[in-house]
Amino acid sequence: MKPETTAIHALNLVKSATGDVTMPISLSTTFLRGEDGGYPGGHMYSRVSNPNRSALEKVITELEFGEDTCAFSSGNTAGMTVFQALKVGSHIICPDDMYWGLKKQLLTIFQDSLTFDFIDLTDLAEIESFVKSDTAMIWAETPSNPLLKITDIKALAKLCKKHNLMLTVDSTFASPILQNPIKLGADIVMHSTTKYIGGHSDVLGGSLTTAKKNEFWERIINVQQTGGAVPSPFDCFLLLRSIKTLAYRIKGHCENAIKLAVYLETHPKVEAVYYPGLKSHAQYEIAKKQMKDFGGMLSILVKGDATAARKVVNSVKIFAQATSLGGVESLIEHRASVEGPDSKTPQNLIRISVGLEHIDDLIADLEQALNA
Missing domain, CATH: 3.90.1150.10 (Aspartate Aminotransferase, domain 1)
Structure with a gap:
């Protein structure tokens, strides 16, 4: 389906007995267990999963051509989850005009557990010169905030593959409609869903979408579900409503x-x-x-x-x-x-x-x- 159609129809996970055309809000924090101890409805506890959040994650996954998505309570939390999932001592290469909220996280929260360099990601030769033995990831932001620099995602993905690095792209300024980093070779794409995906300045949120479900993605899922910085059912409902017109x-x-x-x-x-x-x-x-x-x-x-x-x-x-x-x-x-x-x-x-x-x-x- 084209993105206009995906945005409207990919979220229809719940078939209500009353025939709702728009997915209802599921506010329950806990869900019934079956006689065998399992969860026949597919959900156990709303910190782990919720029907509205599952629908939101599904539609973003399809819009970004990924394999899975984790939704968060803010864009900053989504970014922080990537940093938390990295092994202690990992080195990250970041853009010199990285969004200040995430840059502040690195400088004030992760300064004792991660190392990082902020460089011009429009210069591939300079990027390669900063790759070290402990470099784990390149974090790109394109278009960047606030200088609107453009990073060549495909070329950067090729460089990452050469050095066995992960590539995460903050694509907030573009939205899934204008740019799909995974199709260009990125491993993870991030959005502050507060911005274009929400589009009405009335809901906070963030998302991470992965190209492949792998060991690193399992670490991200663990931070999301165990840490619990997840969007509420109503937040997810608002984002799903907004995606239809994105x-x-x-x-x-x-x-x-x-x-x-x-x-x-x-x-x-x-x-x-x-x-x-x-x-x-x-x-x-x-x-x-x-x-x-x-x-x-x-x-x-x-x-x-x-x-x-x-x-x-x-x-x-x-x-x-x-x-x-x-x-x-x-x-x-x-x-x-x-x-x-x-x-x-x-x-x-x-x-x-x-x-x-x-x-x-x-x-x-x-x-x-x-x-x-």
Whole structure:
């Protein structure tokens, strides 16, 4: 099935006696055992599994062309689970502009159990020079947050195979509609389902999908089920509802984002635009090759300093000045101030999550804000 059809029909695991077209919410925390001590309904305890979570995991697995998925209570928890599943002393190669929440985990939680290097993953020669005897994984993020760098997943997968490394790809900015890292050779794909998969800024979640069920995946399942940082049945219900419209929302995000990027690229008060759909983007050809479209996220450098950038985000009327991304509403933020004093993000960078409002209204709002 095409993704538009998969998104609507792959979740129909439960055939209700009352004939529900939409899967009902199963709130029970425990499930009946049979006379033989087994679980004829397929579920024992909701920390381990739940009908709504199983449906969510099934549809994401199919959308990502994997073998299995684990759903989590947040994107950060999904990422943390990968780090927890690695053996103590493992070395990870990470992107230099890795999402700050996951980078902070490595620097403040895993600093005594893992080692890591943050490098430019657009340079394959540099990546290979950082591979060590204890390197276990390359963690890629493409498009990256907030510089919208594009990593060549297929080339990176080939390098990982050469050195017997795992490749995990944070594909949050792309969603399963625009990019499928497993089809390009990745071992695991991660999403913050809070973002495009949820799409309405009303539910937290994360997911990991594996290309193969192997020993490392069993370690991830153990962290999920034994650690218990799982989404609630209602969270899963909301995500399943949102996935049904994911493909069509993504089309709208992409259409608006390219128009906004083209407008901003020639604006006299904008120094640079980071959007992989622009031919001026350094990795445009790679993005064109591995993505079906270029997404709804872009970043700009305004001419000036942090004060100039803050003035713009404080002057918008339609854009909401808020963290997060992927919702139907357009969001804007001065990114460095979110990331804190150790941020490497340029002080004049503004990150924009382009929503589904009319593009003319979005352009007019940024025009008045840039000229405020």
